[in-house]
Amino acid sequence: MHRITERGASKAKNVPKAGNTANLRQDPARGRRPKGRKEAFMGVSHLSRCPIRRTIIVAALCGVPAAAQPAATDITLKPGTELPQADAPIDLGLCRHHGVEPRTAAGQVVGGAGWAVTDEAPLGALTAVSFVAGSRSMTSGACVLSGGRVGIFDGPELLALVEDSQPGGTAIAHLRRSGDRLRIWDGAMLSRPVADIMLAENVPAIVPLPPFDIFCGGALRMPLIHGLTLGDANILLADHGWEQAGLAPPSDPIAAELVANGFTGVEHCSGTGFGFCTLSFVQGLATASVLTFGDLNLPAGPLVADYDVTCPDLPSQPG
Numbered sequence: 001m002h003r004i005t006e007r008g009a010s011k012a013k014n015v016p017k018a019g020n021t022a023n024l025r026q027d028p029a030r031g032r033r034p035k036g037r038k039e040a041f042m043g044v045s046h047l048s049r050c051p052i053r054r055t056i057i058v059a060a061l062c063g064v065p066a067a068a069q070p071a072a073t074d075i076t077l078k079p080g081t082e083l084p085q086a087d088a089p090i091d092l093g094l095c096r097h098h099g100v101e102p103r104t105a106a107g108q109v110v111g112g113a114g115w116a117v118t119d120e121a122p123l124g125a126l127t128a129v130s131f132v133a134g135s136r137s138m139t140s141g142a143c144v145l146s147g148g149r150v151g152i153f154d155g156p157e158l159l160a161l162v163e164d165s166q167p168g169g170t171a172i173a174h175l176r177r178s179g180d181r182l183r184i185w186d187g188a189m190l191s192r193p194v195a196d197i198m199l200a201e202n203v204p205a206i207v208p209l210p211p212f213d214i215f216c217g218g219a220l221r222m223p224l225i226h227g228l229t230l231g232d233a234n235i236l237l238a239d240h241g242w243e244q245a246g247l248a249p250p251s252d253p254i255a256a257e258l259v260a261n262g263f264t265g266v267e268h269c270s271g272t273g274f275g276f277c278t279l280s281f282v283q284g285l286a287t288a289s290v291l292t293f294g295d296l297n298l299p300a301g302p303l304v305a306d307y308d309v310t311c312p313d314l315p316s317q318p319g
Helices: 035-041 052-063 093-098 106-111 229-240 251-258
Strands: 076-078 114-122 126-132 135-136 143-146 147-153 157-164 175-177 181-185 192-201 203-207 210-217 220-223 264-270 277-283 286-293 303-310
Touching: 076 203, 093 135, 093 143, 106 114, 106 126, 106 147, 114 175, 126 175, 135 203, 157 203, 175 192, 220 229, 220 303, 229 286, 229 303, 251 277
Parallel strands: none
Antiparallel strands: 076 157, 114 126, 126 147, 135 143, 147 157, 175 181, 181 192, 192 203, 210 220, 264 277, 277 286, 286 303
């Protein structure tokens, strides 16, 4: 299932309010010029032979005091870092579908250093490249990706690295667009969002996930429900105006079991592997398709793995 998708004339947008997630502390200086930035911007253009814009960005990153960065235990952004060389070219093997062929100058630099590139995405005028150091093939075709990082580049020039505090950890694997932000997804078998990368006054910053994303031209809010029980997800979805779809009783017995446990809107379930089930929620003409996995007979239901949002394809939508 694609991470977060939308059909229609409008794109998903993130709200500026941020919630807590993944052991990140909220940046107390977010939205304000951090202390020391002015000094960092002054008189730096003549200190390097690199392009002026790159020099300014690096200086601004280095000028932000540690207390003003959302730093903490799992993910950090390190400016002015050199790209390490892999001991040997990384082969993802049976997990090669997680890799991409580098198309940008930044991605080619990463691939040339031996790393397995997983995503490339613009971040304003910059380029973000996610890459990993290894993979393990698991049950049902799932993979675990490890040793991930994100490089922030100005053309082929590396400005900063986003790293997991555990070098061989799985906290970083992929990037997905989310409005004007890039969302970091981990490398677990069932990947979850971890944190966002955004530009704060044209300087890259790591920020916690927002409590919800906005879809359908600003008309709808979709809470981030990855990893929640279906029961808890239902409460959050209802709080944001989503209702379980009134579908006909499912024909397959596994889906019928989930309905018997009090969950409506069930479309179908898989009897093998992770035990995926798909449920539909509606709000107006929009549809949210929610994917769950795990034991159907838990009191609060299975866990949410992912979701899609489909917007009505109308001539005009609220902004």
